[in-house]
Amino acid sequence: xxxxxxxxxxxxxxxxxxxxxxxxxxxxxxxxxxxxxxxxxxxxxxxxxxxxxxxxxxxxxxxxxxxxxxxxxxxxxxxxxxxxxxxxxxxxxxxxxxxxxxxxxxxxxxxxxxxxxxxxxxxxxxxxxxxxxxxxxxxxxxxxxxxxxxxxxxxxxxxxxxxxxxxxxxxxxxxxxxxxxxxxxxxxxxxxxxxxxxxxxxxxxxxxxxxxxxxxxxxxxxxxxxxxxxxxxxxxxxxxxxxxxxxxxxxxxxxxxxxxxxxxxxxxxxxxxxxxxxxxxxxxxxxxxxxxxxxxxxxxxxxxxxxxxxxxxxxxxxxxxxxxxxxxxxxxxxxxxxxxxxxxxxxxxxxxxxxxxxxxxxxxxxxxxxxxxxxxxxxxxxxxxxxxxxxxxxxxxxxxxxxxxxxxxxxxxxxxxxxxxxxxxxxxxxxxxxxxxxxxxxxxxxxxxxxxxxxxxxxxxxxxxxxxxxxxxxxxxxxxxxxxxxxxxxxxxxxxxxxxxxxxxxxxxxxxxxxxxxxxxxxxxxxxxxxxxxxxxxxxxxxxxxxxxxxxxxxxxxxxxxxxxxxxxxxxxxxxxxxxxxxxxxxxxxxxxxxxxxxxxxxxxxxxxxxxxxxxxxxxxxxxxxxxxxxxxxxxxxxxxxxxxxxxxxxxxxxxxxxxxxxxx
Numbered sequence: 001x002x003x004x005x006x007x008x009x010x011x012x013x014x015x016x017x018x019x020x021x022x023x024x025x026x027x028x029x030x031x032x033x034x035x036x037x038x039x040x041x042x043x044x045x046x047x048x049x050x051x052x053x054x055x056x057x058x059x060x061x062x063x064x065x066x067x068x069x070x071x072x073x074x075x076x077x078x079x080x081x082x083x084x085x086x087x088x089x090x091x092x093x094x095x096x097x098x099x100x101x102x103x104x105x106x107x108x109x110x111x112x113x114x115x116x117x118x119x120x121x122x123x124x125x126x127x128x129x130x131x132x133x134x135x136x137x138x139x140x141x142x143x144x145x146x147x148x149x150x151x152x153x154x155x156x157x158x159x160x161x162x163x164x165x166x167x168x169x170x171x172x173x174x175x176x177x178x179x180x181x182x183x184x185x186x187x188x189x190x191x192x193x194x195x196x197x198x199x200x201x202x203x204x205x206x207x208x209x210x211x212x213x214x215x216x217x218x219x220x221x222x223x224x225x226x227x228x229x230x231x232x233x234x235x236x237x238x239x240x241x242x243x244x245x246x247x248x249x250x251x252x253x254x255x256x257x258x259x260x261x262x263x264x265x266x267x268x269x270x271x272x273x274x275x276x277x278x279x280x281x282x283x284x285x286x287x288x289x290x291x292x293x294x295x296x297x298x299x300x301x302x303x304x305x306x307x308x309x310x311x312x313x314x315x316x317x318x319x320x321x322x323x324x325x326x327x328x329x330x331x332x333x334x335x336x337x338x339x340x341x342x343x344x345x346x347x348x349x350x351x352x353x354x355x356x357x358x359x360x361x362x363x364x365x366x367x368x369x370x371x372x373x374x375x376x377x378x379x380x381x382x383x384x385x386x387x388x389x390x391x392x393x394x395x396x397x398x399x400x401x402x403x404x405x406x407x408x409x410x411x412x413x414x415x416x417x418x419x420x421x422x423x424x425x426x427x428x429x430x431x432x433x434x435x436x437x438x439x440x441x442x443x444x445x446x447x448x449x450x451x452x453x454x455x456x457x458x459x460x461x462x463x464x465x466x467x468x469x470x471x472x473x474x475x476x477x478x479x480x481x482x483x484x485x486x487x488x489x490x491x492x493x494x495x496x497x498x499x500x501x502x503x504x505x506x507x508x509x510x511x512x513x514x515x516x517x518x519x520x521x522x523x524x525x526x527x528x529x530x531x532x533x534x535x536x537x538x539x540x541x542x543x544x545x546x547x548x549x550x551x552x553x554x555x556x557x558x559x560x561x562x563x564x565x566x567x568x569x570x571x572x573x574x575x576x577x578x579x580x581x582x583x584x585x586x587x588x589x590x591x592x593x594x595x596x597x598x599x600x601x602x603x604x605x606x607x608x609x610x611x612x613x614x615x616x617x618x619x620x621x622x623x624x625x626x627x628x629x630x631x632x633x634x635x636x637x638x639x640x641x642x643x644x645x646x647x648x649x650x651x652x653x654x655x656x657x658x659x660x661x662x663x664x665x
Contacts, residue, residue, distance in 0.1 A: 082384035091132040122170040133159040179340040180263035211239040309335030389420035425452040498532030510546040517548040599647040608655045
């Protein structure tokens with residue numbers, strides 16, 4: 001069948017056109033020479049995809065043409081391609097549990113307890129990112145497919161950048177580290193994320209004689225630049241042991257490094273005390289440098305200059321730092337260790353770069369405490385909504401976004417969560433996670449859930465029951481009826497009457513229940529037995545949904561009573577079905593025929609009054625037919641009527657005799 005398509009307005013009729021057709025979760029886009037071959041091409045071949053920022057769409061090439069003026073390319077455009085990457089499933093699934101736990105946490109926690117809880121939540125998110133990154137790294141190592149290796153390596157880089165950004169936001173916004181502890185947190189951040197020199201460190205330390213290795217002093221410098229003084233001193237001791245002429249110089253430098261004041265996490269000293277100690281230590285370093293104590297060894301002299309915070313000396317080691325934010329933290333460590341959060345500035349750290357990378361832009365915005373700019377830049381740079389949705393939710397719980405509402409009504413947290421959850425709903429199984437995200441969007445979550453849940457393909461009955469349970473728990477009555485009607489129609493088309501009836505009862509659809517009941521009765525007339533007896537026997541109050549369903553349930557009850565030889569109760573029920581007009585007129589002949597075995601029993605079952613009622617029903621049935629219809633009735637129907645009249649007359653005679661005998665006695 002031809003796919004309905006539209007052409008981009010203003011396109012040149014003689015040139016290629018961009019045609020498109022909307023679907024429930026994706027768009028088909030086709031570039032074609034419209035003048036010769038309109039609409040979508042019929043030939044489809046394999047292709048590859050590329051990712052766009054979350055604010056746009058992700059395009060996956062589903063087919064390409066080969067050469068010629070009429071060749072075409074067909075694209076499948078999805079909103080969020082990352083959710084289809086199998087190795088990212090851990091990220092989505094495990095972060096969902098952390099998100100739900102945060103929403104259900106005790107709101108009455110305040111002060112330090114609440115902050116500690118939020119910091120732990122942030123660390124949990126980061127641990128999930130790191131675990132996913134490690135899995136992706138292993139997958140990249142194990143795969144032999146170059147395309148997959150490239151994809152995994154790209155994802156490792158993206159996840160690494162995500163953790164880097166999240167960790168910095170945790171330090172600056174969630175924990176909101178004060179002056180002193182702030183620098184220690186930033187040092188840990190640099191050590192964790194600046195891994196480019198790890199191989200060099202490992203190579204030197206694993207050599208037979210580290211002090212003779214050509215990269216020995218580079219490793220010492222790296223340790224100093226990252227504030228890892230104990231490791232730097234340990235390496236210098238090896239150099240002093242191998243070179244006795246440097247022992248005195250080493251002892252002085254070792255003593256300076258050992259005495260270097262470091263901020264305390266336990267707040268055992270005030271900032272003033274810390275600054276006084278640091279100033280005294282700084283003057284001591286300055287004195288040794290001016291005295292030329294290290295003049296005979298350029299390496300130790302360079303280290304002393306770094307300890308003094310000499311910017312030129314630090315910049316000389318820029319190849320060992322690899323990133324501007326490493327330089328920032330190193331300079332603060334040796335020039336302003338008690339830096340306060342709002343004193344962080346970004347003036348000189350990018351050197352002469354005129355167009356910073358997206359990651360640099362995000363980190364700069366964080367250091368400048370431009371929280372909304374961080375979220376905006378992450379939304380543009382990253383390929384899915386996961387990061388900004390969860391980070392914004394956490395920051396909202398930290399009460400950092402309370403004053404920022406979007407112009408169209410929803411706040412930023414809810415907007416990003418809605419976008420992320422909407423992407424999950426296009427996946428065949430991750431949609432279940434999206435439900436909980438919608439639940440925690442108080443303004444528009446319910447509306448979004450109602451719209452998205454109607455688009456879930458109900459491929460199996462098990463999936464339909466899962467969707468139905470979600471709707472019932474949230475009192476989404478319209479969606480419940482819709483799902484039940486869809487499943488009832490599917491079951492009916494497959495001739496599964498029991499399932500169709502069950503779904504129609506759940507939908508409380510009287511008209512459809514009547515239709516299916518008629519099908520049950522029709523099948524009974526044709527085969528002489530009921531299907532799905534367990535369902536019909538256990539209808540309970542549900543049979544009151546429609547008169548026809550009530551009749552079906554009661555008629556089945558008549559058969560059960562008859563099978564249990566409870567003839568008197570069966571006779572009363574049969575007569576009630578006819579006289580109360582519950583049974584459809586078209587089924588009266590069947591009911592009267594069912595009465596024949598009861599009329600022929602040795603024991604009289606029907607009383608005289610009941611027999612008269614049966615006679616009246618038979619006459620009403622035959623009198624309601626025109627002469628033409630009577631003429632068209634086959635011999636079997638005529639025989640049934642005669643047999644019924646005879647049986648009713650005989651039963652009436654037996655009843656009169658029996659009742660007369662009883663009166664005479």
